[in-house]
Amino acid sequence: MDNENRQCIRTAEAAKSANEWDILYVSDAKPEQTKGFSKEFGMHIDRPFFLSSGLPSGRYLDLIGDNIAIKTPNGFKTQQWSFDMKSRTIKSVGKSG
Amino acid sequence: MNLRIYPTSSEWYQIFKFNNGNMVNCKTNKAFDVAGASDTEGANVNTYKLMNRANQKWKIVYVDEADKDATKGFNKEYGFQINKPFYIVSTLPQKRVVEAIGGNNLVIKSLRRNDEGQQFTWDAVSKTIKNVKWSDKSVTITGAGNGPNMQVFTTNSRWF
Numbered sequence: 469m470d471n472e473n474r475q476c477i478r479t480a481e482a483a484k485s486a487n488e489w490d491i492l493y494v495s496d497a498k499p500e501q502t503k504g505f506s507k508e509f510g511m512h513i514d515r516p517f518f519l520s521s522g523l524p525s526g527r528y529l530d531l532i533g534d535n536i537a538i539k540t541p542n543g544f545k546t547q548q549w550s551f552d553m554k555s556r557t558i559k560s561v562g563k564s565g
Numbered sequence: 566m567n568l569r570i571y572p573t574s575s576e577w578y579q580i581f582k583f584n585n586g587n588m589v590n591c592k593t594n595k596a597f598d599v600a601g602a603s604d605t606e607g608a609n610v611n612t613y614k615l616m617n618r619a620n621q622k623w624k625i626v627y628v629d630e631a632d633k634d635a636t637k638g639f640n641k642e643y644g645f646q647i648n649k650p651f652y653i654v655s656t657l658p659q660k661r662v663v664e665a666i667g668g669n670n671l672v673i674k675s676l677r678r679n680d681e682g683q684q685f686t687w688d689a690v691s692k693t694i695k696n697v698k699w700s701d702k703s704v705t706i707t708g709a710g711n712g713p714n715m716q717v718f719t720t721n722s723r724w725f
Contacts (some may be wrong), residue, residue, distance in 0.1 A: 472577050473593065477635065510583030515627055519597075522622025523604035529597075529623075532723070536568040536610045538599055541634075542722035543690035548628055553573045558588075563570065 501553055511551035516561050518547055531563055566612045568597065586622045587615060596621045606724040634690045647688030650697055652676065652683055668699035671715040691722045 476480050479487070506514050519529040519543070527538035531546040541547065545562030573579065577592040588597040598613035615621065637647050642690035643708060645651075653663040654676075661673035664683045677683060681698035690697050693703035696717045705718035710725030 489678065511625065511628065515629070517628060518626040518628050518631060519588070520624040521599055521604070522619045522679065523599060523602065524619075525604050526624075527604070527606070527608075529610065532607060534569045534571070536570070537607050538604075538610060539606060539722065540653070540692055542692055543634070544722060552573075555573050555579075557573050557575060557579045558581060559573065560570050 478533075484535060506551065506553060509551060509553075509556070514550055516548045516550045531560060533545045535561075568610045568612060576616060583623075583625060586624065587617070588623055597623060635715070636689065640687070641690060643687060643692065645694075647689045648686050650684045650686050653685060662716070665696045665699055665702070665717040668702060669716055671704065671717065688720075691720050693720055693722060695720065 501513065503513050511517070520526045521538050522530070523538075525540075528541050528547040529549065530537055530539040530542075530544070532539075539547070546560065548559050548561035550561055551557075578590070580591040581588050581597075582591060583589075589595065593612070594615055596615045598611050598616075599620040600609040602618065604620075613621070613678050617674070635647055637649075639640050639646050645702040655661050655663075655673050657673075659675070662676050663671050663685070664674045664680070664707060666672055666682070667681075672675055674683070682696065684697035685694050685718055686697060686705070687693075688703075691703065695703050699717050702717035703722075704722040706712060706725040707714040709723070
C-alpha cells in the first residue's frame with residue numbers, strides 16, 4: 469500500500485511493484501521549491517498570512533495558549549501563519565511550538 | 566479532533582492542503598472547522614468531516630496584502646474615536662473619572678488634567694482601550710473575565 473509511514477518489510481511474496489526501488493542520488497534530485505505558490509498545498513511558501521473564517525464576522529485563526537480558535541483581528545503575530553515547504557506544515561509566526 | 570500547535574514533526578496529522586476554501590488534512594480529508602459554527606470570540610477550531618459549510622470555509626489573506634488598520638477617525642463598530650485620548654467620566658454627582666492606580670486597579674478619582682493615568686485611548690489594532698500612562702496595558706476584567714474588578718493589564722486582545 470502506497471501510504472505515508474507504511475512499514476517496509478522483507479519478503480519474497482510481495483507484489484512486484486512493492487519491492488522494486490530506484491536509487492535517486494541526492495546530487496541528481498530535483499531541488500525543492502523554496503518560494504512562490506505551491507500548487508500541491510495551495511499556499512505561498514514562507515509568506516505570512518491570516519486565515520479568515522468564512523463565518524459572517526470573518527474572524528482570524530489565532531492561538532489561545534497552544535490551542536487554536538477564532539478571534540477578532542488584533543495585530544498580534546499569533547494570528548499570522550506561514551507555510552513551510554521543507555516540513556510541509558503550517559507554522560505559527562507568533563509562537564514557535 | 567481539536568486543533569493546536571505542537572513541535573513540528575511533519576507527521577500526517579500536521580500536513581494540510583488548502584483547496585477550494587477548505588484547509589484539509591492530507592490523510593483524513595477532515596477540514597478546519599469552527600466548533601458548532603459558533604461565530605463568537607474565542608470559538609474553538611477542530612478538524613471535522615468535510616461538509617463544505619461556512620464554518621469550514623476560510624480565506625487566506627496574505628499579510629503583505631491585508632488592509633491596513635485605520636489610525637484615526639470614528640470607529641462605528643466600537644463607538645470610539647481612534648487614538649484620541651479621552652477621560653471616562655462617571656455620571657455620579659461628583660463626576661469623577663476612571664484612573665489606573667499604579668498601572669493596575671481602576672478606580673474613580675477627581676479629574677487631574679495632567680495625569681495620564683486618567684487618560685485612555687481606543688486602539689484600532691488590538692481593539693482595546695489602552696491607558697495613556699501605561700501604554701502597554703488595556704482595560705481588562707480581572708480573573709480572565711470571571712472577576713468582579715476592572716484593571717489595566719498587559720494588552721492581549723482576549724475577550725475580557
